[in-house]
Amino acid sequence: xNKTWWKILGSVLVIYxxxxxxxxxxxxxxxxxxxxxxxxFHVPMWFAMIVLFSISVFYSIKxxxxxxxxxxxxxxxxxxxxxxxxxxxxxxxxxxxxxxxxQFWSFDPKQNFAAISIxxxxxxxxxxxxxxxxxxxxxxxxxxxxxxxxxxxxxxxVLPRLKDSLHPGNGGNPGFNSYDLDSRMxxxxxxxxxxxxxxxxxxxxxxxxxxxxxxxxxxx
Amino acid sequence: xxxxxxxxxxxxxxxxxxSLRSNGKIYVVVICIVIILLGLLAYLFSIDKRLKKIEKExxxxx
Numbered sequence: 001x002n003k004t005w006w007k008i009l010g011s012v013l014v015i016y017x018x019x020x021x022x023x024x025x026x027x028x029x030x031x032x033x034x035x036x037x038x039x040x041f042h043v044p045m046w047f048a049m050i051v052l053f054s055i056s057v058f059y060s061i062k063x064x065x066x067x068x069x070x071x072x073x074x075x076x077x078x079x080x081x082x083x084x085x086x087x088x089x090x091x092x093x094x095x096x097x098x099x100x101x102x103q104f105w106s107f108d109p110k111q112n113f114a115a116i117s118i119x120x121x122x123x124x125x126x127x128x129x130x131x132x133x134x135x136x137x138x139x140x141x142x143x144x145x146x147x148x149x150x151x152x153x154x155x156x157x158v159l160p161r162l163k164d165s166l167h168p169g170n171g172g173n174p175g176f177n178s179y180d181l182d183s184r185m186x187x188x189x190x191x192x193x194x195x196x197x198x199x200x201x202x203x204x205x206x207x208x209x210x211x212x213x214x215x216x217x218x219x220x
Numbered sequence: 221x222x223x224x225x226x227x228x229x230x231x232x233x234x235x236x237x238x239s240l241r242s243n244g245k246i247y248v249v250v251i252c253i254v255i256i257l258l259g260l261l262a263y264l265f266s267i268d269k270r271l272k273k274i275e276k277e278x279x280x281x282x
Contacts (some may be wrong), residue, residue, distance in 0.1 A: 011261040020252045209271050216278055
């Protein structure tokens with residue numbers, strides 16, 4: 001993945017999203033009005049976060065068997081990059097909620113659980129900082145990560161569905177998919193998700209490369 | 221005040237090179253967002269480039 005084409009692809013897709021997302025037609029729905037366009041910007045943040053956390057848990061599992069420091073660094077740095085997208089997702093969600101649900105934070109299950117799942121990953125980073133010995137840190141934090149990842153999936157995709165929620169796709173609310181994500185919106189939504197996932201992955205690779213250079217310097 | 225009123229008086233419905241003012245001037249916002257994104261992405265590319273250089277240097281050191 002040390003090529004440039006996918007970085008350019010990600011950039012082009014993200015810029016396409018900004019133009020097409022603001023200018024192309026969208027369904028006219030009450031309450032949502034033009035804010036339906038937020039779907040192209042708010043939701044891809046979460047997709048990027050989930051992909052980065054999946055990369056992290058993959059390398060955590062791998063690092064348990066390989067005991068390699070590189071796999072451990074990959075696991076941390078993808079969490080570091082993923083958390084940024086998670087926070088952006090929370091903030092954009094809160095702003096969107098203010099103008100559609102009435103409050104920035106209405107203690108909606110989806111909002112609460114999303115915040116908790118980000119806290120889970122903050123705990124991961126704090127746990128790492130608390131352990132000085134490298135081998136031990138790699139092992140303990142990898143195991144923590146393996147537990148945190150399914151928790152995050154359950155918090156974001158299972159529990160909100162069981163409760164009353166204002167969020168589309170939860171608590172008896174149909175998702176955007178089922179009724180109004182028409183073909184016009186798909187044309188922007190899918191490229192947006194792919195574009196932001198690529199940008200997120202790119203940020204993660206930059207962080208990983210920086211960290212491995214730092215490590216190299218320390219060992220020399 | 222007078223000049224402002226005169227300026228408005230000139231607006232007699234004649235459309236002149238107004239594409240950036242149509243649709244409630246949304247295109248102006250689009251241009252701004254695209255510029256910000258382009259700037260940030262160019263910045264990412266330049267960080268990437270510098271990193272590549274340092275990586276090469278540290279490999280030749282060994």
